[in-house]
Amino acid sequence: MVDRRIHGTVSGIVQGVGFRYSARVEAERLGVTGWVRNLPDGRVEFEAEGEEQALERFESWLGRGPAGSVVEDVESTPAPVTGGRGFRVLA
Numbered sequence: 001m002v003d004r005r006i007h008g009t010v011s012g013i014v015q016g017v018g019f020r021y022s023a024r025v026e027a028e029r030l031g032v033t034g035w036v037r038n039l040p041d042g043r044v045e046f047e048a049e050g051e052e053q054a055l056e057r058f059e060s061w062l063g064r065g066p067a068g069s070v071v072e073d074v075e076s077t078p079a080p081v082t083g084g085r086g087f088r089v090l091a
Helices: 019-030 052-064
Strands: 004-013 033-038 044-050 070-079 087-089
Touching: 004 052, 019 033, 019 044, 019 052, 019 087, 044 052, 052 070
Parallel strands: 033 087
Antiparallel strands: 004 044, 004 070, 033 044
16 A cells, blocks of 8 residues: 655765666665656656655665765655556656
8 A cells, every 4th residue: 555655856966876776776676666867956856655664765765875876965745646656767
């Protein structure tokens, strides 16, 4: 059962370090659906949906990121649950 969905951004050194693709792998591992994409200002934007515990773990991972990234901040707000499938890396 899906409990919630969040929309947010990750700032720091998060582009050019495999952040989006690593986020997809982590989301799929946790059973989280949604998407991730780079923003022109250097941040990464995301939406993620899943069970409460899985979403908390995903948010925690976003705060660390993959090796080579330096996460300075993660901001997220609740978003409407859509019941989406899969996790996509957007251009």
